[in-house]
Amino acid sequence: RPSAAARCAVDLWLYESAEWAPPGYHVLCISDPDSSSSSTVNLWRGGHPDEKSTWQTKIKSLSGFRKQLEKRAKMEQQEMWEFLPWLLSDASGVPVTTVSALRGLLLVFEGGRWVWPGIREGFVRQLQVPSSDTSQELLNLTLKTLTLDPLAFIIEDFFDKPSAQRMIDLAEPKLKPAEILTEDAPQERKEELVDVRTCWEAWLSPSDGPDLGDVAVRTAALVRVPRELQEPFRVLRYLPGQHFAAHTDYYEPEDFQNQPEVSNELQHGRNWLVTVYLYLSNVAKGGATYFPSTYGRELPSDVLKCEGPSVKPRRGRALLFYSLHPNGTPNLSSMHGACKVEKGVKYTINIWTFNQLKPEATTPKKGKGHRKRKSEELR
Numbered sequence: 098r099p100s101a102a103a104r105c106a107v108d109l110w111l112y113e114s115a116e117w118a119p120p121g122y123h124v125l126c127i128s129d130p131d132s133s134s135s136s137t138v139n140l141w142r143g144g145h146p147d148e149k150s151t152w153q154t155k156i157k158s159l160s161g162f163r164k165q166l167e168k169r170a171k172m173e174q175q176e177m178w179e180f181l182p183w184l185l186s187d188a189s190g191v192p193v194t195t196v197s198a199l200r201g202l203l204l205v206f207e208g209g210r211w212v213w214p215g216i217r218e219g220f221v222r223q224l225q226v227p228s229s230d231t232s233q234e235l236l237n238l239t240l241k242t243l244t245l246d247p248l249a250f251i252i253e254d255f256f257d258k259p260s261a262q263r264m265i266d267l268a269e270p271k272l273k274p275a276e277i278l279t280e281d282a283p284q285e286r287k288e289e290l291v292d293v294r295t296c297w298e299a300w301l302s303p304s305d306g307p308d309l310g311d312v313a314v315r316t317a318a319l320v321r322v323p324r325e326l327q328e329p330f331r332v333l334r335y336l337p338g339q340h341f342a343a344h345t346d347y348y349e350p351e352d353f354q355n356q357p358e359v360s361n362e363l364q365h366g367r368n369w370l371v372t373v374y375l376y377l378s379n380v381a382k383g384g385a386t387y388f389p390s391t392y393g394r395e396l397p398s399d400v401l402k403c404e405g406p407s408v409k410p411r412r413g414r415a416l417l418f419y420s421l422h423p424n425g426t427p428n429l430s431s432m433h434g435a436c437k438v439e440k441g442v443k444y445t446i447n448i449w450t451f452n453q454l455k456p457e458a459t460t461p462k463k464g465k466g467h468r469k470r471k472s473e474e475l476r
């Protein structure tokens with residue numbers, strides 16, 4: 098009989114070394130039941146190649162198996178599961194909802210959402226996503242791991258050149274200097290936020306044009322999180338000399354201390370999960386997106402200092418990175434910024450995806466007293 102590893106092709110799913118496997122991710126391989134109707138379960142806790150455990154079990158119910166798994170994987174009970182239960186999924190991202198789907202390779206994401214495993218720096222994964230809502234065509238994509246902490250991936254040819262130009266043309270008349278509104282942040286934080294970004298911005302919606310609609314569909318398929326959790330797209334334009342200081346895309350509770358609505362959401366575990374940046378233009382010099390604090394490295398004292406792994410703007414290229422760990426907690430290593438453009442003009446589209454919808458209870462019922470959220474301004 099083939100080994101469990103061979104049967105389930107776990108090599109595509111296990112981290113090469115345990116050192117930087119992120120919290121809240123587990124890999125499973127379940128054999129079909131034998132004559133006594135028991136199945137063999139192999140669990141690689143943490144996605145670590147050397148943390149394997151094996152047991153026999155008669156699987157009777159999905160909830161029973163999930164309880165078993167919570168124990169075996171030593172998952173910590175999370176309050177957040179009330180709103181977004183941990184995810185048990187097959188390798189194509191389909192959640193397991195029946196006992197009969199409990200077989201073969203399965204993945205656990207304690208934060209309740211799919212998070213692409215990095216495996217190792219430079220790892221290349223092939224996948225297919227629908228090209229658009231309206232066609233049956235599939236687009237072949239290659240996900241290349243840039244860093245394991247944060248989990249960041251580069252994708253080439255996520256959209257084509259003519260569509261990049263059309264998206265720029267749509268955004269151009271709407272561009273305005275990017276504003277930073279920080280009235281709710283503590284004083285010292287406000288000072289930090291001055292001069293954070295000097296680029297111009299425009300907001301676009303996926304309904305503004307077919308290219309944007311296609312990109313929305315592709316992004317949702319790529320990150321395996323429904324489109325309803327995407328926010329409107331932000332286009333940024335950087336002229337020579339313009340930059341975006343290092344920051345995180347997830348919300349820091351302290352920036353929302355006077356906005357009970359958002360604070361409450363954060364307490365429920367609602368936050369930004371994943372960011373996809375689309376590079377719409379080639380830039381002759383400068384303008385790379387950089388990660389100064391990978392692998393928990395101390396933040397540079399100068400948030401404008403462009404250092405660490407980086408991604409050069411290139412028309413058609415996309416950068417995908419996670420602000421949250423697979424267990425749903427924010428990752429400070431996801432800090433990033435945009436180096437000053439030195440020559441050329443950089444255009445990007447930022448697509449942010451939340452991990453969950455607003456908890457019902459926190460949705461304001463009345464318009465009065467409902468303040469405009471400052472969220473976008475702080476990102």
Ligand SMILES: O=C(O)CCC(=O)C(=O)O
Pocket residue numbers: 333341346374384385386387433434435445447476
């Ligand atoms: O333009 C970039 O490369 C990064 C932009 C960014 O970090 C943001 O919009 O949040």
Ligand SMILES: [Fe+2]
Pocket residue numbers: 344345346433476
């Ligand atoms: Fe950002």
